[in-house]
Amino acid sequence: MDPIRNDERLAELVAEHGELAVEPAEDEFERFVVSIVNQQLSTQSAAAIRERLFDRFEVTPAAMLAADEDALRDVGLSSQKVSYVRNVAEAFEADDLTRDGMAHLSDADVVARLTEIRGVGDWTAKMYLIFVLGREDVFPVEDLGIRKAMAELYGIDADDRSAMVERAEAWRPYRSIASRYLWRAVD
Numbered sequence: 001m002d003p004i005r006n007d008e009r010l011a012e013l014v015a016e017h018g019e020l021a022v023e024p025a026e027d028e029f030e031r032f033v034v035s036i037v038n039q040q041l042s043t044q045s046a047a048a049i050r051e052r053l054f055d056r057f058e059v060t061p062a063a064m065l066a067a068d069e070d071a072l073r074d075v076g077l078s079s080q081k082v083s084y085v086r087n088v089a090e091a092f093e094a095d096d097l098t099r100d101g102m103a104h105l106s107d108a109d110v111v112a113r114l115t116e117i118r119g120v121g122d123w124t125a126k127m128y129l130i131f132v133l134g135r136e137d138v139f140p141v142e143d144l145g146i147r148k149a150m151a152e153l154y155g156i157d158a159d160d161r162s163a164m165v166e167r168a169e170a171w172r173p174y175r176s177i178a179s180r181y182l183w184r185a186v187d
Helices: 008-017 028-038 043-056 061-066 069-074 079-094 107-114 122-131 144-154 161-171 175-186
Strands: none
Touching (some): 008 175, 122 175, 144 175
């Protein structure tokens, strides 16, 4: 983790928050659904929807495909997100999207494979790399929290993604861990 400790601003966050790690989720599908729910929502709104969804349903591919659409909307999912969750459920039933099934793929290949699923973009695929597969060197510049933190900590214009990606190169091979600190900076 030397690249993170060698960065003055991140070193301060390490001192404040302690050692953070990237650990794979226990249930790949559940965590994928969490990323779908989190898309383009505030942290609080997403948390409320996730809680209602997980309280009311067994979050498995079969259960999501069998669930009544109105019942899924009742927990707060938009019609579009109901469709996305079902698309992911179908993909899980058709392909091995588990850690074992994706272990042989590069990060770029995982992103390419996942973004073939309607409703899964680069941000969601990168969340999967970090939080499901536990990959330590992913930089999700698409994330609003990451961009806010980069703007606050490094004075990079929040719309200058290429400058952020360039700055994050110094954190290789721990950009996922650096991202966790960036999220903490804006939480």
